[in-house]
Amino acid sequence: MSACSLDETAIDLLVPAFYARVRADALLGPIFESAIDDWPHHLAKLKDFWSSVMLASGRYKGQPMPAHIRHERALSEEAFARWLAIWRETTDELLAPAVARAFQDKAARIAESLQLGMQFHRER
Template identity: 45%
Template structure:
């Protein structure tokens, strides 16, 4: 986010609320459901969308607000899904667009930061992490 996108007033510095998270999660997953690539994966994996959205509000509340209300194992839930690196990129792009549309710039930037870190962890956890070392050098397959 560039300096020109940051609001000059302090409205974006107000604390994020669980109500804002609920709207963000609801709108985001409505978009995921109809997305040409993400939709088929999510729709096949989720039977109860209202319940799933409520669970994810709890998850994001724990992440962003520190409520500790989420009980679950996101890594285990994602391990068996037919997902690839492109899914994570599309998911993050959609999250960023939705957060930027619904939240003040400062809050949107924070939520995108959280999502970026979580997405990176999930990618590694499901075995599709970036194949680079800390110095940015590609790993060589010697097998």
């Protein structure tokens, strides 16, 4: 199945598929398994996040920066590269090309700002 437009259906399809792959990944799986107890809650939160980011729904009220700074020792450059590779793979497989591209560009920008934030935090 492929979602043609950028809407809630695309997000509902994408988020669980992405985290299923992340959990099965040798590098990322253990990081997430040790940090997350309640997967349905995490998936619902990440659907809200992407809905806010891509559709301006305002559903996500959290703060991604401290959530990642908490785990900064595990979040290497290699881990980010893997996260983005799995994101690219999942979006390319599930979404129409233009929609996949929009999700990929956004994720790359957010990943960069998370990495800059963690770097700033380390240097303080």
